[in-house]
Amino acid sequence: MKRTKMNLKKGCITAVVLYVLLITIFYFVAGEQLYFRESDYEIKSVAGDIATPEVTTDFTVKETFLCRMNRINGITLQLATLARMNTGNVIISVNDETVGKVLWETVVDVSTLTDSVVTEWKFDQAYEDVFKHTLAIVIRTEDGQAGNAIAPWYLTTENKEDMQLYFNNEPVDGTLCFSVFGDDAVWTGPHYWLIMGAVGILLVLYCMLLLYKEKNNKKSLGLYIIHVLKKYRFLIKQLVSRDFKIKYKRSVLGMFWSFFNPLLTMIVQYFVFSTIFKAEIAYYPVYLLAGIVLYGFFSEATGNCVGAIVGNASLIKKVYMPKYIYPVSKVFSSAVNLVITLLPLLIVAIITKVPITKAVVIVPFVLICLVVFSIGIGFILSAGMVFFRDIQFIWSVVSMVWMYGTPIFYPESILPKEIQPFLQYNPLYCYIQFFRTLIIDGISPEPMMYVKCVAFSLLSLIIGVVIFRKGQDKFILYL
Incomplete structure (x- = not known):
């Protein structure tokens, strides 16, 4: 009996040590997935029916939308070259209009674009703290001229809730052909060690309960399973x-x-x-x-x-x-x-x-x-x-x-x-x-x-x- 009790004590200690080791390994393996997951509120692109007027030095396109993600990782746009080999650059930016800040901006050589193909830009870093902020995708140029410029596609027949399309800062009907992908925060990340610590305490208490029942020859389902497996x-x-x-x-x-x-x-x-x-x-x-x-x-x-x-x-x-x-x-x-x-x-x-x-x-x-x-x-x-x-x-x-x-x-x-x-x-x-x-x-x-x-x-x-x-x-x- 003494040997059985000693084996049970060693088994309990081993279980606790193994638990600590596993949760530590898991924390470093899971990494960012503990804190963020792919959002259910990513904005999906509509199928366009026409291109906007050409984006020139005198014409800018902007689409505002309410962000329901905790952070954004990138965008896509469908741009038309109007079946031409255009030259010059177009500037695409994502702005946080709630705080008046440019989050991300890129300069694109329009000669590298393929007509009407959806182009994706993944940000070098994810932009956080944008939940329920009004963001805007702005398409402008400093050298584009009519007959030598690109134009984004949009759907003229659809006006989505919490979105607004602008031509030269004037609201118009329609929705730009764009998408925004990002992540939602997961509450378990910041509380991981607290949760695992609580589970660990329960594990220790259960081991103590098993040792107590073993010492006093009391029945327990856990002890029964251990004895059956051993025997x-x-x-x-x-x-x-x-x-x-x-x-x-x-x-x-x-x-x-x-x-x-x-x-x-x-x-x-x-x-x-x-x-x-x-x-x-x-x-x-x-x-x-x-x-x-x-x-x-x-x-x-x-x-x-x-x-x-x-x-x-x-x-x-x-x-x-x-x-x-x-x-x-x-x-x-x-x-x-x-x-x-x-x-x-x-x-x-x-x-x-x-x-x-x-x-x-x-x-x-x-x-x-x-x-x-x-x-x-x-x-x-x-x-x-x-x-x-x-x-x-x-x-x-x-x-x-x-x-x-x-x-x-x-x-x-x-x-x-x-x-x-x-x-x-x-x-x-x-x-x-x-x-x-x-x-x-x-x-x-x-x-x-x-x-x-x-x-x-x-x-x-x-x-x-x-x-x-x-x-x-x-x-x-x-x-």
């Missing part, structure tokens, strides 16, 4: 090893199929869907394979869990052990396969020249969340299969519908706008989107994505444990 860890290893070996029994290539399966699936789907979606999705092979790998794990793990109890009926009738072990071992076996399938994803990422950034160190977080989520679903399915054998057929249909309802091989933008908000309630979408952000974008997702991933995982696990625990005593009567 049956050898058996869990054997079950995981058995399931993994059985999967490739008498196969020539054996475990190499874990490498080739997602790769071959990706190749087939790539040639089928690349002509449809390739232009809309950056690094489409990696985008596709990321979805295949994560969904493939979930489908395999939950599919194996369906028969986790029924398939081990003879063992359950002869030997006593916690029945939770059976579905958990099935998920862990699939998790081993998941780690192997990450290798072809890495190879494809290197071949397609996806930038590998420090954000990849966060990958284990989303994988652990997905594993926990799968364990919760596995508990529900394995328990349900004992009482209702049609679960295996129902789940095959549900998982197929779930697959097509998740943007695995298609972009979410093709879905109707009325349906897109519901994707946020799809756990698999959250896990896959989180994973793609780390791999393809090379940045940490916004903090709310972490909350969603953890919430879906814990909710699934809690519901699964409650259902499984309620029915496990009756399993023997139906096996």
Whole structure:
């Protein structure tokens, strides 16, 4: 008993030290993503129907708009050269009219412009403190003359709220063909250490509670899980090893199929869907394979869990052990396969020249969340299969519908706008989107994505444990 208590104390200390290490690493990896995220209030360009009069020394174009972003990073404009090779320069600036300040200004050689092509300017630095300020895009010149100047496109039939177009400081109807992109502030950034400190205190208090209950021989779910994992860890290893070996029994290539399966699936789907979606999705092979790998794990793990109890009926009738072990071992076996399938994803990422950034160190977080989520679903399915054998057929249909309802091989933008908000309630979408952000974008997702991933995982696990625990005593009567 004394040794068990000592091991628990060491485990608690290790958990606290590991927590401090992880939150420190995460802070430096997440970086700016803790403080800012892409704004939902970016201004999208309208489709113009005519060009303004030429911008000359006697004519200036200005568009004012109310900024609902915390900072702006750049703008785009659609400029017409009127099918000529013009000379001279045009001056484009972004002004903060609320405080009377020029935020950004550039001089453009008009001979370098292509007629009616949308041109983007990304600022050298982001401009902050512009929330709810009236900003203005001003287009002017100091040498442009009629017949040798450019003209911005605009839409004459639309007047947007909080926007106003001006010709020579005189208001006119219409909206300039421009866009503004930027970021919104995330409240978790300035409060990160406060939040993590509070969570750390809760972790320390929970460890102290476990030590107290262990010392006084009191019951605790946490202690029960620790003791079960310690007592049956050898058996869990054997079950995981058995399931993994059985999967490739008498196969020539054996475990190499874990490498080739997602790769071959990706190749087939790539040639089928690349002509449809390739232009809309950056690094489409990696985008596709990321979805295949994560969904493939979930489908395999939950599919194996369906028969986790029924398939081990003879063992359950002869030997006593916690029945939770059976579905958990099935998920862990699939998790081993998941780690192997990450290798072809890495190879494809290197071949397609996806930038590998420090954000990849966060990958284990989303994988652990997905594993926990799968364990919760596995508990529900394995328990349900004992009482209702049609679960295996129902789940095959549900998982197929779930697959097509998740943007695995298609972009979410093709879905109707009325349906897109519901994707946020799809756990698999959250896990896959989180994973793609780390791999393809090379940045940490916004903090709310972490909350969603953890919430879906814990909710699934809690519901699964409650259902499984309620029915496990009756399993023997139906096996």
